[in-house]
Amino acid sequence: MDFLKLLSSRHSVRDFLPDAVPPEVLSEILEAGRIAPSSQNRQPWRYIVFRNRERIRELAQKTGLIGLSNFFIKEAPLVIIACAEMKKNLRVNKQDYYLVDTAISFHQMILCAHSHGLGTCWMAAFSQKTLAKYLEIPKSWRIVALSPFGYPKGEKKLYTKALSFFGGGGERLALEDIVIYKD
Ligand SMILES: Cc1cc2nc3c(=O)[nH]c(=O)nc-3n(C[C@H](O)[C@H](O)[C@H](O)COP(=O)(O)O)c2cc1C
Numbered sequence: 513m514d515f516l517k518l519l520s521s522r523h524s525v526r527d528f529l530p531d532a533v534p535p536e537v538l539s540e541i542l543e544a545g546r547i548a549p550s551s552q553n554r555q556p557w558r559y560i561v562f563r564n565r566e567r568i569r570e571l572a573q574k575t576g577l578i579g580l581s582n583f584f585i586k587e588a589p590l591v592i593i594a595c596a597e598m599k600k601n602l603r604v605n606k607q608d609y610y611l612v613d614t615a616i617s618f619h620q621m622i623l624c625a626h627s628h629g630l631g632t633c634w635m636a637a638f639s640q641k642t643l644a645k646y647l648e649i650p651k652s653w654r655i656v657a658l659s660p661f662g663y664p665k666g667e668k669k670l671y672t673k674a675l676s677f678f679g680g681g682g683e684r685l686a687l688e689d690i691v692i693y694k695d
Contacts (some may be wrong), residue, residue: 518627523682525631526584526672528662533590537628538563541592541661544624548617551609556600557617557656560593560647574646575658576639584672585635588660593643594618595653614656622659631664 533541538561545557562568572586585591594614601610622632635658643655668676676682 518623522623522626522632524633524676524679525660525662525664526633526675527665527668528588528631528660529665530587530589531663532563533630533661537625537630538590540628541621541624541630545594545617545621548613548620550613550616551602551604554600554602554609554613555617556596556598556610557614558595558597558649558653560595560649562591562593563589565589571646574643575637576642578637578639581675582635582637584669584675585658585660588662590661591658592618592621592661593647593658594656595649596656597650597652598654599652610654611656618657618659625661629663630661632659632661634659 542559542561545559548555548557550556562571568588568591569586571591572583575582575585594617596610596614598610601608602613603609618634622634625632638655638658640655644653647655649655
């Protein structure tokens with residue numbers, strides 16, 4: 513697929529078919545994240561993968577109060593949680609790069625998944641404290657994002673329609689609103 517078409521056809525998906533993600537596709541998705549660039553090649557990203565339906569259902573209840581709206585992840589056959597090892601952080605100009613690095617890596621995974629026809633949804637609405645406790649991750653790790661991965665269900669539930677509306681709809685700013693040329 514043409515690269516821009518791949519990018520513009522990706523949308524957040526919140527309704528999933530129960531079909532499992534083939535193991536070779538999961539391997540490719542993880543590889544897409546592994547080979548990402550990072551500041552000083554520090555590769556701070558760490559991934560926690562949930563493939564078991566019961567565990568995913570349990571996880572959906574453990575994202576904390578702020579994560580209640582994200583209960584839709586319980587339908588997905590796969591959930592990946594992107595964490596960052598803060599000991600690998602690069603700080604330049606008073607800016608921490610572990611979040612940038614991990615976001616680049618995770619988004620490569622999201623795009624790779626989309627190229628295989630899988631739907632995803634970046635999610636930030638979770639309680640860091642509650643989820644970290646549930647995942648039993650080291651204190652030096654920070655949860656950056658999580659996403660369900662699964663084949664999209666054609667029709668959207670009213671609940672997920674409302675979520676995408678409250679999530680900002682999907683409209684993008686025009687180029688003239690975001691680009692400044694200094695020719
Ligand atoms: C960093 C980040 C955090 C997000 N957090 C959530 C979330 O917690 N719950 C949710 O339903 N959608 C979440 N979204 C999805 C956005 O609402 C969505 O990407 C945006 O509205 C654009 O729509 P599109 O992804 O369909 O193009 C998040 C997206 C990003 C990039």
